[in-house]
Structure formats: C-alpha cells, structure tokens
Amino acid sequence: MTKTESKPLRYMERIKEYYIGLGYGTPYRWAKLDEIPFIPLRKPLSKVRIGIITTASLFNPANGNQGPGAPYNGKAKFFTTYSKPISPFPDIRISHIAIDRAHTIASDIASYFPLAAMIRLDKTEYIGSLSPNFYGLPTNRSHRVTIEQDCPKLVSLCKEDGVEAAILVPNCPICHQSTALAASQLEKAGIPSVLMGSALDIVEHVGVPRLLFNDLPLGNAAGLPHDIASQDLVAKMAVDLLNYAIKPRTTVKSSLNWPGALDWKKDYSNIDQLPADKIKRLRVEFDRVKKDGKAIKAQ
Numbered sequence: 001m002t003k004t005e006s007k008p009l010r011y012m013e014r015i016k017e018y019y020i021g022l023g024y025g026t027p028y029r030w031a032k033l034d035e036i037p038f039i040p041l042r043k044p045l046s047k048v049r050i051g052i053i054t055t056a057s058l059f060n061p062a063n064g065n066q067g068p069g070a071p072y073n074g075k076a077k078f079f080t081t082y083s084k085p086i087s088p089f090p091d092i093r094i095s096h097i098a099i100d101r102a103h104t105i106a107s108d109i110a111s112y113f114p115l116a117a118m119i120r121l122d123k124t125e126y127i128g129s130l131s132p133n134f135y136g137l138p139t140n141r142s143h144r145v146t147i148e149q150d151c152p153k154l155v156s157l158c159k160e161d162g163v164e165a166a167i168l169v170p171n172c173p174i175c176h177q178s179t180a181l182a183a184s185q186l187e188k189a190g191i192p193s194v195l196m197g198s199a200l201d202i203v204e205h206v207g208v209p210r211l212l213f214n215d216l217p218l219g220n221a222a223g224l225p226h227d228i229a230s231q232d233l234v235a236k237m238a239v240d241l242l243n244y245a246i247k248p249r250t251t252v253k254s255s256l257n258w259p260g261a262l263d264w265k266k267d268y269s270n271i272d273q274l275p276a277d278k279i280k281r282l283r284v285e286f287d288r289v290k291k292d293g294k295a296i297k298a299q
Contacts, residue, residue: 008200008215009265011173021271022283031143031177033207036248037187041165043128045239051131051163053154053182054113055139055175056092058084068107070095074288079140081153083133083161086115090134097139097172099219103264108225112171114196117222117235127239131161137182139174146178151185158191165242166193167235169221173199180206194238197221204251211251212238217264223256230256 016027041048059066063075076096084090092113094106110116115134121127135157140146158166166186168179176199183193187209194210197203198221203211214221214234223231234254241252258264267273274282 008213009268010201011176011199011268012201012205014269015173018269018271021274021279022286028141030202031146031181031206033181033184036207036209037184038209038245038248039187039190039192040246041192041242043164045127045243046125047128048242049129049131049162049164050118050127050239051158051161051166052086052113052115052118052134053137053158053166053168053179054092054134055097055137055170055172055178056094056113057096057136058082059091059093066093066095069101069105071101072096072098072285077139078136079138081138081150081157082136083157084136085132086119086130086134087132089115092136094171094219097175098269099171100217100264100268102267103217103258103260104219104225106219110228110231111220111223111225112169114167114169114222114231114235114238117228117231118167120232121235121239126236128164131158131163133157133161137168137175137178139172139178141174143181146181147185150178151182154182155185155189155191158186159189163191165239166191167238168193168195168197170195170197170199171219171221173202173218176202177206180208183208183210192242194241196234196238200251204249207249209248209250210241210245212241213251213253214256215253216256216258217260218268220258224259 057076057078066076073095170176170179186193195208196212200213223234
C-alpha cells in the first residue's frame with residue numbers, strides 16, 4: 001500500500017467531486033459544532049448499562065433486495081428514530097445507505113452492528129449490562145431535522161431504558177454526520193458516548209466527544225467481516241474509551257487493516273475513474289433512488 005493509500009480517505013472532498021461530476025450544483029454543507037459537550041463516566045464499566053445506536057434499517061422483505069451484495073435500495077430507508085429489542089437477535093440491513101459496495105457486501109451483520117461482541121462483553125461482566133433495546137437513527141441529510149427531531153427522540157428512548165453510556169455505529173458518510181450530532185445531544189443529556197466509525201474527516205469535522213476510528217471500507221465500522229477477534233477487539237476498545245478519554249475530540253485508531261484489495265480508498269465514489277456512459281447511468285439511478293425515498297417519507 002502506498003503512503004497516500006495508507007492515509008484516511010477524505011470523504012468530504014471525494015463526495016463533493018463525485019456529485020459535481022454527476023452534474024449536481026451546490027456542494028453539500030456538512031454540519032460543524034462549535035462546542036462539544038463531554039461527560040465523564042460516573043461509575044466503573046462493570047456497572048454501566050450500555051445502549052447500541054445504529055443507522056441500519058430493520059429488514060422488510062416487501063422492500064426488495066436488502067441482502068449481501070444488494071445495490072443501493074432507497075425503498076429500505078427509514079425516517080423515524082426507533083428502538084427494538086435486542087432479543088431475539090434483530091435482522092437489520094444497510095442496503096439503504098452508501099456503503100462501499102465495490103469492496104464489501106455486508107454479509108456479516110457483526111461488521112456493522114456490534115451486538116454480538118457487546119453481548120460477549122456483557123457475559124464476561126466487563127460491562128454492567130446492555131439495554132434491552134437497540135436504537136435506530138435515520139440518515140437524514142437535513143441538519144435541522146437531525147438536530148431538532150431525530151436526536152431528541154433518540155435521547156428520550158435511551159433515557160427511558162436507563163442507558164448510561166452509548167456506542168454509536170454509523171455506516172455511510174451522512175450516517176457519520178447524524179451519529180456525531182447525536183453523540184453531542186446524548187452527552188448534553190448526561191449519557192457518555194463513543195462513536196465507532198470509518199469516516200474520520202466527517203466525524204472530526206462535525207466534532208464528537210470520543211471516536212474509535214476503524215480505517216476500513218464503509219459498512220465495516222464494527223470490525224472485519226467474519227472475523228470475531230477483530231469485532232471483539234474494537235468493541236472492547238470502544239467501551240474502554242468511555243473510561244480513558246478525559247476531554248472531547250478524543251480519537252483513538254484501531255490496528256485493523258482491510259484484508260482485501262489495497263486500492264479500496266482509490267475506488268470509493270471516484271468520479272475520475274468512471275466513463276461518461278456510467279456517469280450518466282449513475283445520475284439517472286441516483287434520481288430514481290431519491291424519488292423512492294421521497295415517496296416513502298411522504299407515506
């Protein structure tokens with residue numbers, strides 16, 4: 001891997017170039033917080049109740065292909081913050097968001113949803129307990145809706161369940177922004193948080209109390225697929241960060257490396273690598289997906 005490829009991918013710059021290349025005008029304006037609240041953990045990890053927050057969507061077979069390798073599926077989007085039981089083990093998918101479909105296929109839920117690893121930490125009494133529910137946060141492009149609607153509902157659901165610390169796991173670029181905004185609102189409500197993410201530049205631009213950075217293709221923020229050891233490693237690193245961080249904007253990078261193609265950072269949404277006919281098809285497809293999303297949102 002070259003030195004350039006070993007550096008974290010600059011998602012905001014890449015996405016800006018991509019959508020300009022597709023023919024869209026004004027670049028997206030990413031959220032940026034002026035102040036980052038920070039709440040220290042008030043008790044030992046072995047006594048803390050932890051809640052998991054995800055941007056994954058509950059599987060609905062009526063919404064078309066959502067399985068491993070599924071294309072971007074706007075029909076699978078959700079627009080309301082939700083909570084669902086962790087038992088029986090939930091079936092949640094990430095076909096509705098812009099993960100790295102060229103290098104990962106979302107075949108292992110544990111690579112984007114760390115429930116199994118957190119259950120193992122719970123069984124060994126490394127943490128106090130898990131919330132009986134997990135929480136879904138929409139990937140809303142609107143800062144206002146995320147801040148004024150999605151995040152307050154998330155905070156309310158967490159407080160109802162007695163959550164004392166939260167692990168937030170985004171998947172796509174906008175997911176990283178949404179969960180970063182949510183982390184600050186959780187801290188304001190007295191709930192320490194750790195964001196476990198893969199888009200370093202977006203999270204640090206928005207600003208978060210604590211970030212565990214896994215430099216892996218989008219869709220694998222909770223560890224390498226089908227690699228339990230890596231998933232356990234980052235789950236433990238995330239909860240340990242609740243203890244070790246002493247100030248906001250604390251970032252810790254895991255040691256994980258992608259075992260697949262070394263050029264995955266070069267490929268993601270790289271408009272310079274696409275022929276004109278494919279760019280045209282992508283624009284049509286993107287407009288169709290937006291239309292599907294708007295139709296669902298209007299229901």
